[in-house]
Amino acid sequence: IYLERYAEEQQDLALLSVSTFQKALKDPNQLIRSCALRVLSSIRVPMITPIVMLAIKDCAQDLSPFVRKTVAHSIPKLYSLDPSLSDQLVDVIEKLMKDQFTMVIGSAIVAFELVCPDRIVFIHQNYRKLCNVLPDIDEWGQVYVLNMLTRYARTQFLDPNKFFSESSNQHFYSTTDSSSDDVADLKDNITGPTSYTIDPDHRLLLRASKSLLQSRNSSVVLAVVQLYYHIAPRNELALLVRPMTRLLKSHHEIRTIVLTNIATICANHSAMFEPFLRLFYVSTDEPTHVKKIKLEILINIANEVNATSILRELSVYLYNGDFKFVSAAIHAIGRIAIRIPEKSDVCLSGLLGLLSCTDSNIAGESVVVIQRLLQLGPTQNEEVIIRLSKMLDKTNNSSAKASIIWMIGEHCDQVPKIAPDVLRKAAKIFYTESDPVKHQTLNLASKLICHNSKHTRVLCQYVLSLGRYDLSYDIRDKSRLYRNLLFQSGDNILPKYAKKLLVSHKPAPLFRSPYKDRGQWQLGSLSHYLNIKVIGYKNLPDFSLLPSKSTVRDVLIDYDNAFIHKNTDVSKIREVISFYSSHSDTESVTESDICSDTDTDTDDDSDSANSGKSSASSLSDNSYSCNFQRSNSSHDNRVLNETGSSSSIGSSYNIQTGTSPRVSTTMHSDLVVLHETINLVTTNDAEIQGSFSDKVLTHFDSFHDEFDPILPTYINASYKEVLNKYNGKGISIGYRMLRRPIHNCPKMIEVELLIQNHDYARVFSDLSLNPQLGTKFTLLNELSNILPQSKVFFSVGIDFNDSLQPAKISVRSIDNQIDYIICIHPSCGDLMLPINLSEMSFIEYQKQLGGMSLTKGVICLNIPFGSINNKIVEFCNLNLIHNSLERSLRYAGVTSSNRSLVLVSISSEPGDAVSLEVKCDHVMISDILFSYIKEILTT
DSSP states (O other), X not given: OHHHHHTTTOHHHHXXXXXXXXXXXXXXXXXXXXXXXXXXXXXXXXXXXXXXXHHHHHHTTOSOHHHHHHHHHHHHHHHHHOGGGHHHHHHHHHHHXXXXXXXXXXXXXXXXXXXXXXXXXHHHHHHHHHHHHGGGSOHHHHHHHHHHHHHHHHHHSOOGGGGOOTTOSSOSSOSSOTTSHHHHTOOSEEOSSSOEEOOHHHHHHHHHHHGGGGOSOHHHHHHHHHHHHHHSOGGGGGGGHHHHHHXXXXXXXXXXXXXXXXXXHHHHOTTTTGGGGGGGSOOTTSOHXXXXXXXXXXXXXXXXXXHHHHHHXXXXXXXXXXXXXXXXXXXXXXXXXXXXGGGHHHHHHHHHHGGGOSOHHHHHHHHHHHHHHHHHSOSOOHHHHHHHHHTTTTOOOHHHHHHHHHHHHHTTTTOTTHHHHHHHHHHHTGGGSOHHHHHHHHHHHHHHHHHHHHHHHHHHHHHHHHHHTOSSHHHHHHHHHHHHHHSOOTTOOGGGGHHHHHSSOOOOOOOOOTTSGGGGSOTTSHXXXXXXOOTTOOOOOOOOSSOOOGGGGSEEOOOTTOEEOTTOOXXXXXXXHHHHOSOSSOOOOOHHHHOOOOOGGGTTOOOOOOOOOOOOOSSOOOOOOOEEEEEOOSSOXXXXXXXXXXXXXXXXXXXXXXXXXXXXXXXXOOOOOOTTTEEOOOOOHHHHHTHHHHHHHHHHHTHHHHOOOOOOSOOOOSOEEEEOTTTTTTEEEEEEEEEEEOSSOTTSEEEEEEEEEOOSSOOBOOOEEEEOTTOEEEESSOOOOBOTTEEEEEEEEEEOTTOOOOEEEEEEOTTSSOEEEEEEOOOGGGGEEEOOOOHHHHHHHHHHOOGGGEEEEEEEOSSOGGXXXXXXXXXXXXXXXXXXXXXXXXXXXXXXXXOOEEEXXXXXXXXXXXXXXXXESSHHHHHHHHHHHHHHHHO
């Protein structure tokens, strides 16, 4: 704990402990090895990242699954410390995802999500295995796996609800228990406008995750809920009801999250939770925010059948001491009236009864709700308006007053005698009212002029005069607008159209649940709970328009690098294959298929391969067979012993098939076997590549001699001024980079200088150019006389030493009238020289450059993708390499001085983003060139 906390502050002391933990990595005790790796990866000192990387690679092949689980936990720590190691970490993640122990798989998926969530190929290879072992993974690993598979399913399968028919004869909610076989075995065929059958792999995921609805971990249950909600057919959502209602008996924090998810589901599928209506009745000991969520759920599940019981329950809430909750209950009554028109009269009479309440706040909220109901109700509301006008003097709630005055103005033709009297009372206390009340008073005056101009004209003019001198800008502007709109003056023709503008028919307002908009967020996420996008949230991808081929998820086995241990137990192989296979019967494998003499002196014997047929499963008719045939390996195969060391054997048993290495069963998962039975151990990279790898490294070390720079594609025609004619006493100097090396001095770049004489009489023949300290400089031609009003071009060679430091050159005349130091600043792109590479050579050299030589990232383009090449060639002296990939660009070059190889790759990403990768064995050049290219592509 001390090292993890203070390592960044006291790095020297932390480094002293590294050797101790390195020794502990070889300890026979798996717990000590695991703890050593955990602490070593938690020391945040950039200097030890290569050591941690080696430890992770070694421990990834440890026989203990507990140690390999710790490796998966260490990968995100190292990635956050040094993202440039991502390529090496991805290789480790790929191996861990293929592990057979579920305790390792869950942690490997966590590392995958944090380091390389876009490597969808890894999911292809392990999809069926993940579905089959999902119930056995640890609980928190299950959450990550379910979230990952939700995103995967939306990108690989079609939307099952796109073809769903609402007129299907199956009820949405089944009254039987959700765990019954009838509900579990819902039909895969969904009838609708177009016939559609759910992909078998899609159905496999739904069935595998269904059992987790009974998990004791509430987070796992919610993860399954969000998976079904986002990828399952609509008629299967009934499975989620009972598990979610069970979680309502958990702690208050869990209950709040579950209620938020239920409210979102009810906003779109209101019938699901109708049978559990009483679970959402409010308790007095619950916090206010929980009460409001339950009110939202009650509103959404209300219908003609249960509306009476819900209204009765809401009437009880009106006597609660929490005013915010009471206000929400009053608004809930109004929304139920709008949702169920048959109950609008009952709701309106109940709200009118609240007008006589002694609490002015409750009466005021009732007025606001009544206003909304009148907009949707019948045209004759005279009795209601008269009753509301009587309480205008009793209430102090500004919102209630504004609502009453608005209703009177909107229906002033129905109460022609009451409306002018209300305006008279409002005019008396106009200056003491709040702005909303003043606004509605002005509206009432303008509408009375349109309906009864003869008797209310003077009063309306008085109210408009009061508003004209109000303190509020809005009130004054509105008064002037109404005065010009309502009263004739000169050529003003607006009064003719005043009635059409002020008393026209207004559409009724639309009321929708605030939780309906939360469907844009992934269910159960923090963004969904807060209804805002938080840092780190990734939008749920849309369903694919075209489904992916099922063959991409077929199992591929590396037969060239796989062998069977000499003491293999056939029964264990049969057990493993039957567990991870979708077949009902396993292959008929006998001991004679595997067993052979392991003594190297008796290698002349040959084994016979027996193949068996598997019976077809209910999901697939495909079958496969495995023939175990002995063969001699071209290189030594190594088997890990108990202490983690390796021992070589002279021969091995390779798994081969008679036809194809692809195991093509529709619902078949990866063929995974135990370390004690079948050891699938790949050799290291040098052994795999053999002489080819040695050849690449040899070329890489001597590429300075192999590749000569070619001519630049682009040379800037403009000159950058470094000495103006005022400081130069009539002489101005500019330069441009010619982007080519000098023949005799290959480390120098040719720079063309332009010297211009602006004098009308003087001839400059005595100028001298000399390098300053630290600048390597040579003249390529002699400086001739510079006649008046003339220009002279000449070239110089400068060795910038692969640095952005400016080259300083002194310009002097013999009489010292001109004595100035010019600075030639190279750009990062001008330090490069283009070279020619084939696509294969580019890929080979790219593999050799990694670690600190790599700088990569995703940037947002400010230009079209097709214009990238023009920008790169203009600002960077690199050569475009032939590329067979679409929407991908590759550039190659070397640095001018040290001839360090520079490789640049640009590939398109979703949206307007591109992935930029710069590799150079000169670390500073790699970082600077990445920032330079990022700047020119984003500005």
